[in-house]
Amino acid sequence: MKGKAVQTQFPSIIRRRMFYSTAAATLLVMFAVWSSWLLWQDTEEEHAYIEEVLYPSQRYLLSVSQLVERTNQATLFRILFDDEKYELEHNRLWKYELQPYIDSLRHKEQLWHSVDDRTLLQDVIISLQKLQIQQLTFIKKHKIDKAFESEREMYEQAISEIQQEANTPSLFDAPLATDSLTAAVPQQEDTLTGSLPEEVSPDWTEGGLFDAPLETGSLTGNNPLQQEFESKVAPVSDKVQAEIERLLLNFDGQMRLSRDLIARNRLLMLIEGFAVLIILFVLMLLGSRWAYMRLSSGLRRLHHFFGELAQTNVPESVPVSQDELGKLCVDGGQIRENMQIIRHFAEEVAQGHLEAELEGLPDGEVASSLKKMRQALIEVAQEERDRSWITEGLNLFAEILRHTDDVQAMYDELMRELVGYVGAQQAALFVLKAEEDEEETHLALTAFYAFDRKRLVKKEVGKGEGLVGQCWVEGNTIYLLKVPEQYVEISGGMGSEKPRSLLIVPLKARGQTLGVLELASFHPFGEKERRFIEELASDIGSTLLSLKSAEQTRRLLEESRLMTEQMRLQEEELQNEIDRLAGEVRKLKYESKEYRSLLDAIREKAIVMEFDSAGNFIYVNDRFCEVTGFSKEEILGKSRMMYAPADADPGEFNLLWSQLSSGIYLEKELKRSKKDGSPFWMRAQLFPIHNDKGEFKKVLCIATDITGKVQSTQRMMRSQQELSAKQVAFERACISIETDKHFHILDINEYTCRLLGIEREQALHAHIDELILGRLDFEDLTRRLEQDEVVTGDVLMAAQDFQYKYVRLTAVAARNINQEIEHVFFIGVDLSADKHHEIDLEGKVEALEKKVYRLERNIEELKQL
Known part of the structure; x- marks a missing residue:
């Protein structure tokens, strides 16, 4: 009760101080983590804006700037060289190169932070539309001038012929005004998306149109076409380049600001980390000093006290502290008292007083362990005495069992010594005797000590007969403290008396019972005696097994000799019988062959x-x-x-x-x-x-x-032949490409490689987009394939020497056992010849329409004349 009263009065001074310092440090760490997370999130957003928006936008603008210069060059070359392939190159640049970049810029425009940049991009797009219109107008005006010159030559030639025939002055000697012919040709306006032709000629590649040499004087400053180009088209082009340059400068400024913000955020996170570490160090230092100031004196005393306990000494009592250490001081005093009790108990046990009591020691695990130790020491001492007695007895009887020259004398000596060693009054040894017939096996009394001779005359025991026979059958030890009436009596000079205990032990070796040992005594057999007799029975059983094995070996050798002679005679008789049966088998074989075949067929x-x-x-x-x-x-x-x-x-x-x-x-x-x-x-x-x-x-x-x-x-062979022929025809006339679900090429046939002029090894594992010109919406294609659609469309595929092929592709998905798309098969047909023929026909029709138009004009003018 006193200990509990003192315990409740100990204040928690150290615990409160440590709690306050830990709470302050935790709040500081939470604030630092929150602020660092905000700075890190802001930094990642700025970095993502630079990498995903500003950098791609700059690349697109630079590409647009270069393509504008190339369209100007194609326009000028179309006028100077009067070659339509430059016009087709001009159209290709606007439709297949500039337009995709403009679409990409419009997509990125949604992510721009600056509204001015978006406005400026719209100015760039409007200027590009104006530039395209100016270039197309310039090219069409050149066509009209060319047509006018051709018509003028035709008119002059016609007038000259008329004058020669009529020999009259011509009314058309004066040159025609160019404005009149120009006004007669209808003007057409094109937009950025509607002015380009639908197809692109495959007879040239990017950059190849500008390799032809210019004629002498075609690009001199005095060329009127070039002067007109510089006065009408070049200013619009310069405006586009200036607007693109302004956008690029704005992007450079934004990237510099973003990088500065990222660097500033990283510096702030670094400074904040160092500040938090310093404050945490100060808080931990103050908390530790508070704890140290309170604990140092009490801990020194407890350290000395428990150090003495660790050395198994009984120290002086320690003063009680009025804080958390007070309970330790009280517990230390109780441990000191318990140590004194344990020391006194150990001294008593060391002096051999194993019955000493632990007075005053609380009933805990140590007290229980000490009591168990005392009991274990008592049991160990007793077991050691019993083990020594058993070992000495086994050594004594092992010497007796070695005397196998006279087996009966060995049995008699064994019974005599055994009765005296275990304190029994009677002993009998029964040994297994086996006759030629196994059913007549029995136990025979071989040796006995102090038994009534009249009862033991011609004593034989069968299986299950009496206690001895039952022990033989079961193979287990029988120990009785209540001996049956008239079973056995111990006779002496003063009369006879019934024994109080009976022990019957089987003599076993290698799993078989070779005999039984029976002992009777006036006193009960203890555990020590029973264990000794059972171990001795095992040794006796091993000796009996050795004797039995020797006897069996001798008998088996004799039997083996007799059996060898009998087997030789039987072998001769068997060979004669085999020869006779072989002849009968051959005869039966011919007779049964016909019937056996018939039965098998019917069956x-x-x-x-x-x-x-x-x-x-x-x-x-x-x-x-x-x-x-x-x-x-x-x-x-x-x-x-x-x-x-x-x-x-x-x-x-x-x-x-x-x-x-x-x-x-x-x-x-x-x-x-x-x-x-x-x-x-x-x-x-x-x-x-x-x-x-x-x-x-x-x-x-x-x-x-x-x-x-x-x-x-x-039928199967005919179908396989037809299928093989179809497959060969398909491989030789159709495009076949197999890809994975991400459209990487897994297989491509030889026809496709020859058509495109590529190597099969180069195409494998490449993305199919590398073979297709223009953009292909693979997300939409994957969605349609997942809906089990068969997707068909016309595409342009890149071929060798910077050419391309018109192909009609059909995409089909192949699924695995989980109904997931595993492969995609692209089957295509080459339409290049038909497309080229269609383009040629369109050109011829357009030329024929122009000729018809010119002829109609000539007819009208002739009618006016």
Whole structure:
């Protein structure tokens, strides 16, 4: 009760101080983590804006700037060289290169932070549209001028011819005004998306149009076409370049600001980390100093106290502290008192007083362990005495068991010494005796000590007879403290008395019982005596087994000699019998062969036929009639040629019969004819049968109808041939590409490689987008394939020498067992020849329309004249 009262008065001073310092440090760390997370998130957003928005936008703008210069060059070359391929190159640059970059810039525009940049991009797009219109207008004006010059030459030539014929002055000697012809040609306005032609000529590549040399003086400053180009088209182009340059400068400024913000955020996070570490260090230092100031004095005293306890000494009592250490001081005093009690107990045990008591020690684990230790020491001492007694006894009787020269003397000495060693009054040894007949095996009394001789005369014990017989059968020790009446009495000079305990132990070795040992005593046998007698019984059993093995070895050697002689005589008789049976087997083999073949055929429900030596039917079963349509009356007695097919070779029939008549067994697939003339096939087994004299008697045919199988095989072969031909035609005339679900090429046929002029090894594992010109929406394609659609469309595929092919592709998805897309097959047809022919026809139609237009104008002018 006092200890509990003192315990409740100890204040928690150190705990409160440590709690305050830990709480302050935790709040500081949470604030630092929160602020660092905000700075890190801001930094990542700025970095992502630079990498995903500003950098791509700059690349797109630079590409647009370069392409604008190339369109100007293509426009100027179209005028200077009067070559339509430069016009087609101009259209290709606007439609397939500039337009994708403009679309990408419009997509990135949604992510720009600056509204001015978006406005400026719209200015760039408007300026590009104006530039395209100016370039197209310039090219069309050049076409009109060219047409006007051609028409003027035609008119002058026509007027000259008229003047020569009429010999009259011409009204058209003065040159025609260019404005009148220009006004007669309707002007057309194109937009950025609607002015380009639908197809691109595949006869040139990027950059190849500008390699032709210029004519002398075509690009001089005095060229009026170039001056007109610089006055109308160049200012618009310069405006586009200036606006693009302004956008690039804005992007550079934004990237500098973003990098500065990222660097500033990183510096702030670094400074914040150092500040938090310093503050945490100060807080931990103050908390530790507070704890140290309170704990140092008490800990020094407790350290000395528990140090003495660690050295197993009993220290002086420690003063009680009025804080958390007070409980430790009280517990230390209690430990000191318990140590004194344990020391006193150890001294008593060391002096041999194992019955000493632990007075005053609380009932805990240590007290319980010490009591168990004391009890264990008592038991160990007793076990050591018992073990020593058993070991000495086993050594004594082991010496007796070695005297096997006189077995009976050894048995007698063993009983005499055993009775005296274990303190028994009577002992008997029963040993297993086996006769030639195993059923007469019994236990015979071999040696005894102090038993009534009248009761033991000719003593033999059978299995299960009495306690000894029961111990033999069960193989377990029997220990009785209540001996049955009239079982045994111990006689002495003053009379006889019934024993109080009886111990019957089996003599076992290697799992078998070789005898029984019976002991009787006036006193109960203790655990020590029973264990000793059982171990001794095991040694006696091993000795009996050795004696038995020696006797059996001698007897087996004699029996082996007799059996060897008997086996030699039996072997001679057996060989004579084998020779006689072999002859009978050969005879039965010929007699049973015919019947066994017939039974097997009937059992399998096959077609069965029999022919005589001349080849005529002598037997057919119902299955034969069912398959061929012949009745037995129609076929029996007829020649085997009756059901031969019309295209059969007589020589083959004769060869088959000659082989059978020679005794050769045949198994073949035969084609035969039914009654209606239709063929059928069967797998036949032909057995030639001879009589006892070895003469050819008849032929047994057992067959199976395989018509359906043969016809199915023929149809399958024809289908495989057709499929192989179709596959070869497909491989030689169609594009075939196999990709994974991410559209990386896994396989490509040779026709595709030849068509595009690529190597198969280079195409493998590449993305199919590398073979297709223009942009392809693979996300939409994947969505449609997942809906089990068959997607078909026309695309341009890149070919060698910077050419391209028009291809109609069909995409089909192949799924795995989990119904997931695993492969995608692209099957295509080359449409380049048709497309080129279509383009040529459009050009010819356009030229023909121009000629018709010119002729109509000429006719109208001639009518005016």
